[in-house]
Amino acid sequence: xxxxxxxxxxxxxxxxxxxxxxxxxxxxxxxxxxxxxxxxxxxxxxxxxxxxxxxxxxxxxxxxxxxxxxxxx
Amino acid sequence: xxxxxxxxxxxxxxxxxxxxxxxxxxxxxxxxxxxxxxxxxxxxxxxxxxxxxxxxxxxxxxxxxxxxxxxxxxxxxxxxxxxxxxxxxxxxxxxxxxxxxxxxxxxxxxxxxxxxxxxxxxxxxxxxxxxxxxxxxxxxxxxxxxxxxxxxxxxxxxxxxxxxxxxxxxxxxxxxxxxxxxxxxxxxxxxxxxxxxxxxxxxxxxxxxxxxxxxxxxxxxxxxxxxxxxxxxxxxxxxxxxxxxxxxxxxxxxxxxxxxxxxxxxxxxxxxxxxxxxxxxxxxxxxxxxxxxxxxxxxxxxxxxxxxxxxxxxxxxxxxxxxxxxxxxx
Numbered sequence: 001x002x003x004x005x006x007x008x009x010x011x012x013x014x015x016x017x018x019x020x021x022x023x024x025x026x027x028x029x030x031x032x033x034x035x036x037x038x039x040x041x042x043x044x045x046x047x048x049x050x051x052x053x054x055x056x057x058x059x060x061x062x063x064x065x066x067x068x069x070x071x072x073x
Numbered sequence: 074x075x076x077x078x079x080x081x082x083x084x085x086x087x088x089x090x091x092x093x094x095x096x097x098x099x100x101x102x103x104x105x106x107x108x109x110x111x112x113x114x115x116x117x118x119x120x121x122x123x124x125x126x127x128x129x130x131x132x133x134x135x136x137x138x139x140x141x142x143x144x145x146x147x148x149x150x151x152x153x154x155x156x157x158x159x160x161x162x163x164x165x166x167x168x169x170x171x172x173x174x175x176x177x178x179x180x181x182x183x184x185x186x187x188x189x190x191x192x193x194x195x196x197x198x199x200x201x202x203x204x205x206x207x208x209x210x211x212x213x214x215x216x217x218x219x220x221x222x223x224x225x226x227x228x229x230x231x232x233x234x235x236x237x238x239x240x241x242x243x244x245x246x247x248x249x250x251x252x253x254x255x256x257x258x259x260x261x262x263x264x265x266x267x268x269x270x271x272x273x274x275x276x277x278x279x280x281x282x283x284x285x286x287x288x289x290x291x292x293x294x295x296x297x298x299x300x301x302x303x304x305x306x307x308x309x310x311x312x313x314x315x316x317x318x319x320x321x322x323x324x325x326x327x328x329x330x331x332x333x334x335x336x337x338x339x340x341x342x343x344x345x346x347x348x349x350x351x352x353x354x355x356x357x358x359x360x361x362x363x364x365x366x367x368x369x370x371x372x373x374x375x376x377x378x379x380x381x382x383x384x385x386x387x388x389x390x391x392x393x394x395x396x397x398x399x400x401x402x403x
Contacts (some may be wrong), residue, residue, distance in 0.1 A: 011198070014229060015227045028353065035148065036187070036201070036223065039152075039190055040198065049397040056150045
């Protein structure tokens with residue numbers, strides 16, 4: 001899951017090396033996410049994992065995102 | 074018969090209210106014979122206001138939207154959570170229908186950018202930017218990108234903005250090979266903060282755009298560049314300082330004209346207002362999406378609405394030529 005999610009994150013942040021990203025990586029503090037990046041990530045997740053977000057979710061860590069996806073697929 | 078262009082207008086969200094937006098739309102119908110409109114908002118109010126302004130209702134479609142996204146809403150949360158808002162209904166219609174060419178809105182900028190990204194993403198999704206097309210001393214235009222959508226930009230994002238601006242000026246302003254400059258505090262490649270210096274190297278090595286080097290703020294309106302790239306913080310400062318300086322100069326000239334009673338100076342003021350007043354200029358454009366979306370100034374009046382619709386019409390007419398020529402070449 002985390003590896004597939006890192007592919008998604010790579011599309012949102014092409015300038016960031018995903019090698020060091022793990023479940024504890026914080027989206028805002030470590031990856032400099034802003035609301036546009038969060039939104040873009042949500043849409044890339046929808047495409048990659050085949051579901052639609054019913055509401056906008058503010059995730060804290062990469063692990064939080066992975067856990068949420070697991071509840072939806 | 075002249076080909077018509079149908080534009081969507083979100084009537085809600087402007088500081089001066091929906092009546093002002095609808096009045097501006099009615100005025101634009103008189104000004105532009107090729108214009109058709111799709112007005113989104115309170116359907117009863119729209120119908121009543123159109124009637125009050127003797128608008129040509131045969132050229133207007135109305136989409137009812139009971140809800141509104143305001144500046145107090147969190148943009149992304151509202152885009153997901155307010156499906157009956159005028160903005161979401163407007164964007165949905167624009168994304169689903171080929172007959173609708175573009176959207177104008179004077180409400181929350183954040184919601185408009187977030188919503189445009191949600192509903193009008195390109196096939197290969199990219200991060201959008203907010204640009205302004207500024208009148209240049211040369212008589213042409215300069216596309217300043219970004220003007221506030223992304224405050225902190227790594228070098229790669231500045232390069233991305235250069236590509237967005239270049240593609241936009243090619244497609245909507247008919248410039249075959251737009252000259253792209255990078256906003257900095259000096260012309261030399263060694264000037265600028267770390268991100269600007271690295272972006273300069275990346276742009277200089279990028280053969281897919283015509284990079285002409287750094288440009289300082291005092292040349293932003295000279296016309297030296299067709300596209301001026303900046304992070305959203307610096308770009309916003311250039312835009313707001315230019316607006317403030319224009320207002321200050323015009324105010325001083327008006328004071329002088331009143332003191333001297335010189336009518337020629339008042340004529341000059343009229344000319345300057347037509348070029349530099351934001352009500353005459355149009356609005357910000359969202360780049361990196363599939364159809365043109367213009368954000369009118371929040372404090373827009375009905376004249377601004379007419380100007381913004383005019384700007385959209387000219388852009389779409391240029392695009393028709395661009396599409397035709399591209400097709401002919403291919």
